[in-house]
Amino acid sequence: MxxxxxxxxxxxxxxxxxxxxxxxxxxxxxxxxxxxxxxxxxxxxxxxxxxxxxxxxxxxxxxxxxxxxxxxxxxxxxxYDYFFQEDFQTMDLDRKIQFMKIIIENASLEELEVINSILCKLYS
The missing domain is CATH 1.10.10.10 (Winged helix-like DNA-binding domain superfamily/Winged helix DNA-binding domain)
Known part of the structure; x- marks a missing residue:
């Protein structure tokens, strides 16, 4: 966008x-x-x-x-795109971490594997 x-x-x-x-x-x-x-x-x-x-x-x-x-x-x-460009980007670091923690805690094992794969691709 x-x-x-x-x-x-x-x-x-x-x-x-x-x-x-x-x-x-x-x-x-x-x-x-x-x-x-x-x-x-x-x-x-x-x-x-x-x-x-x-x-x-x-x-x-x-x-x-x-x-x-x-x-x-x-x-x-x-x-989701609107949320991330508008709401998520304006959050302070503590709120972002809290938000991501809730997502991770509520994710299934399969979803966590996908998240891990994305992180590995981004930071390898």
């Missing part, structure tokens, strides 16, 4: 819906799936336009609605 992407609270709420649903959604479907949203339904098109400009979503196609067709949108960045 070229530059760091910053999302407002409203933009993040829309992205959380797209990440959770893991499929392309119309603006109406996003509104219906947005519980406790901080934005008004009438703002959806403005918010989607901003997310398109930030290249964090893209138009995935069209979907037939009751009387016409609506564009569908999907995320171009995974929730």
């Amino acid at each position: 070229a530059g760091k992407i910053r999302l407002t609270k409203s933009e993040r709420e829309i992205m959380d819906v797209l990440w959770e649903k893991r499929e392309a959604l119309t603006s109406s479907e996003i509104i219906k799936s947005s519980i406790n949203k901080s934005w008004k339904d009438t703002s959806i098109h403005l918010l989607l336009r901003v997310l398109l400009k930030k290249n964090i979503i893209e138009v995935a196609g069209l979907k037939k609605t009751t009387r016409n067709y609506a564009r569908t949108f999907k995320a171009t960045m995974s929730q």
